[in-house]
Amino acid sequence: MKKLFTILALIASIFAIIFSVLPISNLAIFPAVAALIFGITAFYLSKKTGQVKKIIQFSFLLTIAALAITTYKSVFTTTEVLNTDAIEATESKLEEASIEELEALDIEIDDSDLEGISFEE
Amino acid sequence: MIRISFLLLFLFSTTINAQNKAIGTDEKLIYTASYNMSGILTDLAEVTMETSTVNTSKATLLRLKCRAFTYSKWDNFFKIRDLYETYVNPKSLKPYLHNRDINEGGYFKNMKYTFNHKTNSVKTVQTKKNNWVEEKTVSIGNDTKDIISTLYSLRTFDLTNLSPGTSKVFSILFDRKEVKGKVTYLGKETISTTLGSKVCYKLSIGSANSNTVNGTLWLTADDNKIPVFIKFKIPVGNGELKIKSASGLKN
Numbered sequence: 253m254k255k256l257f258t259i260l261a262l263i264a265s266i267f268a269i270i271f272s273v274l275p276i277s278n279l280a281i282f283p284a285v286a287a288l289i290f291g292i293t294a295f296y297l298s299k300k301t302g303q304v305k306k307i308i309q310f311s312f313l314l315t316i317a318a319l320a321i322t323t324y325k326s327v328f329t330t331t332e333v334l335n336t337d338a339i340e341a342t343e344s345k346l347e348e349a350s351i352e353e354l355e356a357l358d359i360e361i362d363d364s365d366l367e368g369i370s371f372e373e
Numbered sequence: 374m375i376r377i378s379f380l381l382l383f384l385f386s387t388t389i390n391a392q393n394k395a396i397g398t399d400e401k402l403i404y405t406a407s408y409n410m411s412g413i414l415t416d417l418a419e420v421t422m423e424t425s426t427v428n429t430s431k432a433t434l435l436r437l438k439c440r441a442f443t444y445s446k447w448d449n450f451f452k453i454r455d456l457y458e459t460y461v462n463p464k465s466l467k468p469y470l471h472n473r474d475i476n477e478g479g480y481f482k483n484m485k486y487t488f489n490h491k492t493n494s495v496k497t498v499q500t501k502k503n504n505w506v507e508e509k510t511v512s513i514g515n516d517t518k519d520i521i522s523t524l525y526s527l528r529t530f531d532l533t534n535l536s537p538g539t540s541k542v543f544s545i546l547f548d549r550k551e552v553k554g555k556v557t558y559l560g561k562e563t564i565s566t567t568l569g570s571k572v573c574y575k576l577s578i579g580s581a582n583s584n585t586v587n588g589t590l591w592l593t594a595d596d597n598k599i600p601v602f603i604k605f606k607i608p609v610g611n612g613e614l615k616i617k618s619a620s621g622l623k624n
Contacts, residue, residue: 275446276408278415331405331416334445339454339476346458346472347427347436353487354429354460354470361432361462 254297261290265311268318397623410610435463459521471519517544528598553581596624
């Protein structure tokens with residue numbers, strides 16, 4: 253039982269540290285909480301038998317590091333969109349081609365269709 | 374049963390010939406797309422919905438443009454640069470030309486639909502990587518629209534007198550196939566948004582064939598009927614689109 257909780261705590265803490273360095277850092281909270289629960293259980297079970305293994309402390313250390321990274325990222329990372337030059341170029345190219353294509357189309361808009369529409373030019 | 378059918382028909386007869394009184398010509402709506410897992414939100418992308426006018430020698434059209442860009446933190450893992458645009462009749466939102474240019478994690482596809490409403494057909498041109506071009510003409514129904522004009526069309530319907538549970542089936546042309554979508558009015562709900570607390574019309578969106586619900590949409594219960602919150606199902610957790618800002622509104 254003690255061994256099982258120790259292994260589970262270690263696995264969960266490894267997941268927590270992996271998640272925390274990825275863009276999904278917010279989700280690191282789930283394995284981190286699991287790692288803490290498994291770690292505390294393993295710690296108490298080990299204490300009963302008298303010997304606390306270093307691996308439990310190591311899983312605590314990983315979990316705390318994961319939580320620290322997650323907190324830091326959620327406070328200091330700004331969400332912004334970058335590198336849009338290529339798509340903006342595509343956009344203007346598409347617009348030019350579309351207007352050319354629309355010129356060739358037989359578009360009939362009834363007057364009734366345009367009633368009440370005011371265009372801001 | 375017949376009585377109910379007539380009632381539903383009557384309710385929707387007031388909305389079928391909907392005209393655009395909600396969408397402005399210089400409107401810009403910005404959304405944050407997030408992944409929600411048990412209340413923990415992870416921001417994924419920014420979605421923009423814009424309108425503008427386009428003048429041709431024959432007519433003035435409305436351009437509906439939707440863009441989805443992943444946030445910079447995602448760009449190294451899975452970069453999305455999607456662009457959807459449709460040139461429509463400003464009043465009836467009947468589509469004339471639709472462009473879809475998607476770049477999702479290295480997968481590229483460009484799709485162009487040219488609608489011919491006289492022959493009820495659409496000329497499609499699909500371009501993939503290395504300029505692999507495929508042309509195809511598909512037949513469509515009278516009311517079939519592309520995904521973008523369908524999304525905007527939802528805003529033109531008068532939902533004030535609808536009773537919860539009323540639904541309408543839409544024909545959408547997506548990936549050169551006509552698919553039937555169903556929108557069901559669920560009632561009014563007040564939700565908190567970045568634009569303040571808003572009374573909204575709650576609509577469920579799903580497939581008409583399998584009767585499954587894929588998402589829920591909240592439109593403000595005012596003349597603009599802007600979508601302020603969209604929730605959709607994904608295998609684990611939920612996807613969400615929350616409004617960040619709205620400008621150039623018509624009313």
